[in-house]
Amino acid sequence: MNEPMLKNDPAAINSAEFFDRSRARLGFDVPPGLVDPNIIPKSGDQGTDRMLEIIAREQPVRPAAVLIPVVDHPQPTVLLTQRAAHLNDHAGQIAFPGGKIDSTDASPLDAALREAEEEVGLNRKFVEPIGYLDLYATGFGFRILPTVARVKPGFRLSINKSEVDDAFEVPLAFLMDPANHQVHSKEFRGMERSYYAMPFAERYIWGATAGILRVLYERICLT
Incomplete structure (x- = not known):
């Protein structure tokens, strides 16, 4: 029977245990579905899975990589960005540092680190990559491979305003508490599909x- 790691007090999340679990459960094998349109990443939602099958037939796969920067404070946080309002794709939305994988990137990890430096000036010397999370597909054809990383405090950011309006930290305990995981639904070509939202103060994470x-919670915070 699965039980949350945070049993009684989500604010008491243990950063050492979180990072130890992440190291034990994640690795750096690149899933073939990152580039293969015939492999459809499963979401756990029937409507979303059907949407992804349709998208894979109609659009080229767009490989992307993001960094999940978990800052190793006594109460750890996750560094997120707010995308610039003038962008064509996902303007103003809350995101992880990251973007499309370029041909010059040695790996998805290298792409995630490069994008974090370009977008918010996060210096690689503060970043300890731990491993890839599950491949995540979107309705825009993106195949996103997230890298979980431990970030040493003391870094200074430099926001690239052409890509990002802001960067901020959210307590990991809040994000890993399933009580904060709202489930909403929307329609895609007559089919209902669900998605998560995690509103935090004035930020709408969705x-x-x-x-x-949510995948991070399921992979790391459930026993």
Whole structure:
């Protein structure tokens, strides 16, 4: 029977246990579905899975990588960004540092680290990559491979305003508490599909970002 790691007090999340579990459960094998349209990443939602099958037939696969930067404070946080309002895709939405994988990137990990440096100036010397989370697909054809990483405190950010309006930290305990995982639904071509949202103060975390955080909870915070 699965039980949450955070049994009584979500605010008491143990960062050492979180990172130890992440190291034990994650690795750096690149899933073939990152580039293969015939492999459809499963979401756990029937409507979403059907949508992803349709999208894979109609659009080219768009490989992408993001960094899940967990800052190793006594009460750890996750560093997130707010995308610039003028962007064509997902303007103003809450996101992880990351973007499409370029041909010059040595790996999805390298792409995630590069994007984090370009978007918010997160220096690689503060980042300890731990491993890839499950591949996450979106309705826009993106195949996103997230890298979970431990970030040493003391870094200074430099926001690239052409890509990002803001960067901020959210307590990991809040994001890993299933009580904060709202489930909503929307229609796709007559089919109902569900998605997660995790509102935090004035920030509305939803869509792929919330979905990836939910996967992180399921992979690391459940025994």
